[in-house]
Amino acid sequence: xxxxxxxxxxxxxxxxxxxxxxxxxxxxxxxxxxxxxxxxxxxxxxxxxxxxxxxxxxxxxxxxxxxxxxxxxxxxxxxxxxxxxxxxxxxxxxxxxxxxxxxxxxxxxxxxxxxxxxxxxxxxxxxxxxxxxxxxxxxxxxxxxxxxxxxxxxxxxxxxxxxxxxxxxxxxxxxxxxxxxxxxxxxxxxxxxxxxxxxxxxxxxxxxxxx
Numbered sequence: 235x236x237x238x239x240x241x242x243x244x245x246x247x248x249x250x251x252x253x254x255x256x257x258x259x260x261x262x263x264x265x266x267x268x269x270x271x272x273x274x275x276x277x278x279x280x281x282x283x284x285x286x287x288x289x290x291x292x293x294x295x296x297x298x299x300x301x302x303x304x305x306x307x308x309x310x311x312x313x314x315x316x317x318x319x320x321x322x323x324x325x326x327x328x329x330x331x332x333x334x335x336x337x338x339x340x341x342x343x344x345x346x347x348x349x350x351x352x353x354x355x356x357x358x359x360x361x362x363x364x365x366x367x368x369x370x371x372x373x374x375x376x377x378x379x380x381x382x383x384x385x386x387x388x389x390x391x392x393x394x395x396x397x398x399x400x401x402x403x404x405x406x407x408x409x410x411x412x413x414x415x416x417x418x419x420x421x422x423x424x425x426x427x428x429x430x431x432x433x434x435x436x437x438x439x440x441x442x443x444x445x
Contacts, residue, residue: 239407240298241277242356242390243267249348256334256344262355262387264325268375271408275374275415279381284321287359288383292319294330295388296343298356305340306330319384326357328387343389354392358385366418374415 247260289311293304306317332340362382
């Protein structure tokens with residue numbers, strides 16, 4: 235597994251008020267959308283990567299401010315939770331009922347979503363299974379096939395991921411990603427050398443030089 239990382243998507247958040255319940259819905263994570271992580275590599279979450287993911291305790295924040303009070307929380311991700319996450323082949327869908335009357339921060343978020351001032355979502359997660367491709371190119375591709383756990387989701391001001399402005403919070407994760415990339419490249423080289431040796435041995439056998 236790699237270290238915990240975050241990714242953001244420019245997804246429309248929607249607000250609705252019914253029976254005095256202030257509801258916000260959105261999509262924190264999207265499959266089949268290729269993103270560029272700086273000039274290092276591209277990344278895509280494969281369809282179904284969230285199936286079987288651990289959503290047992292997922293809080294909702296704004297801009298990943300994990301020091302603040304969660305505005306909602308998925309406890310065992312059941313109907314009694316203030317945050318409900320649903321995984322399918324396309325990604326994760328979110329539905330939350332915010333305590334607008336009793337929580338000024340929840341009221342601020344609801345108002346920002348209603349005005350369209352907050353326009354995207356992000357999530358922090360842990361990868362279970364990944365495959366690196368195009369390792370001999372300038373921009374390799376990481377396919378994320380399975381995600382083990384989602385730690386938190388956030389409504390964010392700037393949903394478009396831009397690795398030219400990586401926060402200090404993300405640098406450690408990026409360093410782990412680059413180490414994983416280098417390990418994959420080294421393994422590719424080892425496999426290539428082993429293949430060459432095997433082919434050479436086969437040629438020697440064919441020409442009778444090896445018993």
